[in-house]
Amino acid sequence: xxxxxxxxxxxxxxxRPAPSRFGAIVVGGGPAGLAATYTLAGAGVxxxxxxxxxxxxxxxxxxxxxxxxxxxxxxxxxxxEAPLERHVTRRDMWLATGDSAMKVSFESTDFGAEPxxxxxxxxxxxxxxxxxxxxxxxxxxxxxxxVESLLWEDGRVVGVRTGRPGGDLEADVVIIxxxxxxxxxxxxxxxxxxxxxxxxxxxxKEVLALPRDRIEDRFDLDRGAGAAIEIIGETTGGLPGTxxxxxxxxxxxxxxxxxxxxxxxxxxxxxxLLDNFKQQPxxxxxxxxxxxxxYSAHLIPEGGYxxxxxxxxxxxxxxxxxxxxxxxINSEGANLALLSGQMAAQTVLSCREEGRFDAAALGRYRTxxxxxxxxxxxxxxxxxxxxxxxxxxxxxxxxxxxxxxxxEFLTVDNMxxxxxxxxxxxxxxxxxxxxxxxxxxxxxxxxxx
Amino acid sequence: xxxxSVVCIKQVPxxxxxxxxxxxxxLIRQGxxxxxxxxxxxxxxxALKVRDSHGGTITALSMGPPQAxxxxxxxxxxxxxxxxxxxxxxxxxxxxxxxxxxxxxxIRKIAGELIAxxxxxxxxxxxxxxxxxxxxxxxxxxxxxxxxxxxxTYVCSLLEVAAETRTVRAWRQREDGRELLEARLPxxxxxxxxxxxxxxxxxxxxxxxxxxxxxxxxxxDLEVEPDRLGLKGSPxxxxxVFAPPARERGETLSGPDRxxxxxxAALFDKLAERGLTIGGxxx
Ligand SMILES: Cc1cc2nc3c(=O)[nH]c(=O)nc-3n(C[C@@H](O)[C@H](O)[C@H](O)COP(=O)(O)OP(=O)(O)OC[C@H]3O[C@@H](n4cnc5c(N)ncnc54)[C@H](O)[C@@H]3O)c2cc1C
Ligand SMILES: Cc1cc2nc3c(=O)[nH]c(=O)nc-3n(C[C@H](O)[C@H](O)[C@H](O)COP(=O)(O)OP(=O)(O)OC[C@H]3O[C@@H](n4cnc5c(N)ncnc54)[C@H](O)[C@@H]3O)c2cc1C
Numbered sequence: 147x148x149x150x151x152x153x154x155x156x157x158x159x160x161x162r163p164a165p166s167r168f169g170a171i172v173v174g175g176g177p178a179g180l181a182a183t184y185t186l187a188g189a190g191v192x193x194x195x196x197x198x199x200x201x202x203x204x205x206x207x208x209x210x211x212x213x214x215x216x217x218x219x220x221x222x223x224x225x226x227e228a229p230l231e232r233h234v235t236r237r238d239m240w241l242a243t244g245d246s247a248m249k250v251s252f253e254s255t256d257f258g259a260e261p262x263x264x265x266x267x268x269x270x271x272x273x274x275x276x277x278x279x280x281x282x283x284x285x286x287x288x289x290x291x292x293v294e295s296l297l298w299e300d301g302r303v304v305g306v307r308t309g310r311p312g313g314d315l316e317a318d319v320v321i322i323x324x325x326x327x328x329x330x331x332x333x334x335x336x337x338x339x340x341x342x343x344x345x346x347x348x349x350x351k352e353v354l355a356l357p358r359d360r361i362e363d364r365f366d367l368d369r370g371a372g373a374a375i376e377i378i379g380e381t382t383g384g385l386p387g388t389x390x391x392x393x394x395x396x397x398x399x400x401x402x403x404x405x406x407x408x409x410x411x412x413x414x415x416x417x418x419l420l421d422n423f424k425q426q427p428x429x430x431x432x433x434x435x436x437x438x439x440x441y442s443a444h445l446i447p448e449g450g451y452x453x454x455x456x457x458x459x460x461x462x463x464x465x466x467x468x469x470x471x472x473x474x475i476n477s478e479g480a481n482l483a484l485l486s487g488q489m490a491a492q493t494v495l496s497c498r499e500e501g502r503f504d505a506a507a508l509g510r511y512r513t514x515x516x517x518x519x520x521x522x523x524x525x526x527x528x529x530x531x532x533x534x535x536x537x538x539x540x541x542x543x544x545x546x547x548x549x550x551x552x553x554e555f556l557t558v559d560n561m562x563x564x565x566x567x568x569x570x571x572x573x574x575x576x577x578x579x580x581x582x583x584x585x586x587x588x589x590x591x592x593x594x595x
Numbered sequence: 596x597x598x599x600s601v602v603c604i605k606q607v608p609x610x611x612x613x614x615x616x617x618x619x620x621x622l623i624r625q626g627x628x629x630x631x632x633x634x635x636x637x638x639x640x641x642a643l644k645v646r647d648s649h650g651g652t653i654t655a656l657s658m659g660p661p662q663a664x665x666x667x668x669x670x671x672x673x674x675x676x677x678x679x680x681x682x683x684x685x686x687x688x689x690x691x692x693x694x695x696x697x698x699x700x701x702i703r704k705i706a707g708e709l710i711a712x713x714x715x716x717x718x719x720x721x722x723x724x725x726x727x728x729x730x731x732x733x734x735x736x737x738x739x740x741x742x743x744x745x746x747x748t749y750v751c752s753l754l755e756v757a758a759e760t761r762t763v764r765a766w767r768q769r770e771d772g773r774e775l776l777e778a779r780l781p782x783x784x785x786x787x788x789x790x791x792x793x794x795x796x797x798x799x800x801x802x803x804x805x806x807x808x809x810x811x812x813x814x815x816d817l818e819v820e821p822d823r824l825g826l827k828g829s830p831x832x833x834x835x836v837f838a839p840p841a842r843e844r845g846e847t848l849s850g851p852d853r854x855x856x857x858x859x860a861a862l863f864d865k866l867a868e869r870g871l872t873i874g875g876x877x878x
Contacts, residue, residue: 162806163803163806164799164802164803164805164806194802194805281805286802286805286806287805288798288801288802288805290672290796291798291801308798309795310795310796310797310798310801311795311797311798312797312798312799313797313798314798315798
């Protein structure tokens, strides 16, 4: 080839025939699957990752934030190369009503320096980058391929079946990282059935275009820095859920997430909640003049610890959203997906030393997760979603109440301060009987502490 | 007889997502995802069919920026033998004259390598009927001219290779119908969407493609004269680019404030006004 080069981009550049049996097959090229694939390939294991989308990331979306330190555990110093939008230096929490908002803001300059705290990303680009890293590490990356079922032998999983001609693939172990709708985890006998509506949130999101410097002016940000805003209250029409606004480089993501169950039980449609949210005056000001680029919707498994499927079986492991690993209180999922994918890979590596992939051997995955923040955090908030759905009034009533108290307190009129305090106390008691206030706070403390 | 083919693949902006700058009239390409020119996949399928029945090799060839690697990588997944990307700053800005000059030099080199390996050179060159961005439809015929191939353009079905006589027979789409043509090998064909759509790739081919290299050739890898490449070698000047006037939208009769029977009646009246009804009258 006299002096011509070979493009390494799609692989490790080594022409190698596919083995007749892989060391591992990973189903799904999201953060969980790609962390597993990358870790295994890096350790020299023959691993294939099958993704149904045109490319990894093509079907994926989130708010959202990639948290830096957990991500760096799998992909050290990723911020030097990965396609990131902005490093987030400010996180705001608003309690909003139809016309007002009480805002708590935290901003820190440390968040603007290595190792950073979090980044906004487009998953379509970020996941694609992760998949390129996995390919460079030596994995067989197979896009546009849906895994339809598992292959079994003597009661253990020994591979996957795709819809393609010649589409069966065998492996010592299959890592299921298929995301929220865990059909295969169910087929593996690890999940009792499809995820239940009461454990799921539906998020709808728009990406709106606004020039880079206008974003920085409007959100009061240093060049390249970003803001993440979470909003409780009127934003979700009183349903349990939150609204969010994230700044990307030259777009803004706005969206709402609500518990599916409460949405089904109400007369509202998800898109009307988002329209409503965008009309809220303090929100509207931030997104004014920004043109629609994309619209998308995605489910989030928010059932938490109690609703997780079994995590391992004979020849099979489950990671990420497929395993219900989302911390709904802190909007974390991608980090838990990355970490659990890495641990699934580490489990496979240690089982390879013994040459055993039965449930007893793979069970160390669970122990590894128990000893990590993944299951520690999920366990800590195990009652959170229950609390939120049984306390729907918190999403309407308290923000409304706090806003009206703040308004009265801050409005300088002709009333004496003593009269004002009496008025506030009366206003407060008329809205919330003291007993139910104590009960709410006690339950919140018990379930969220 | 084994048939060696080259399939020309162009990576183009996904025109379903392209917008036109109202001031300059040019395409806004920034941020638009790239796709494989859709007709080129019909061309690839036609080439795969020929290989299915006659054996031989298929090489995919593309000239474009380094990112065009993605298009070739995808094409490798259909189980072809080789993928070559022509990428060099010197190739940029080419019109169809310079494009066919560069592609033909690469096809000559591919043929030379096939012969060196004991084969018979390149028998067939497959192109799409046209690109969805440049739209000229000149590249296929241009290659035929430069490489001294016979040609059949706008092939709409039946591409039959008779190995003994070294001929192909194909139906060609014309504005007023179809014609059946016979041409001698080596031949250049351009393929329309009336042919078979691309097959569903087999998993073993995708696995092989995941590890197969895309070879990248620069100007130095080809026997070419620098002055005939890229912008330098392109005499075509674009004098004006404009967006065609948007088609007028049809009239819409719709609810929900009008009941369906009223809408139907209004529609009937409009058709009657234009003399488009057959017999009968309303109501
Ligand atoms: C915005 C814009 C500006 C342009 N400006 C100029 C200009 O200033 N001057 C000028 O002369 N031309 C210009 N062109 C056209 C030029 O760049 C052509 O795109 C190119 O020469 C190929 O011609 P085509 O796209 O019409 O291909 P067609 O002849 O329509 O394509 C037919 C088939 O040829 C093959 N093919 C075409 N191109 C390639 C390729 N690069 N690699 C491999 N196979 C290929 C494919 O199989 C394709 O289906 C411009 C095009 C655009 C979209
Ligand atoms: C609106 C929104 C905001 C969020 N915000 C945040 C945030 O700020 N921070 C955070 O950390 N997390 C956030 N999350 C959660 C986070 O996106 C998920 O937890 C994370 O993507 C889970 O990764 P995963 O790899 O397990 O699943 P996914 O990312 O869903 O990936 C699964 C992949 O598997 C593929 N697949 C599925 N089935 C098959 C099959 N049968 N065959 C082949 N491929 C298959 C899919 O196409 C997909 O690519 C948010 C989620 C949403 C929806």
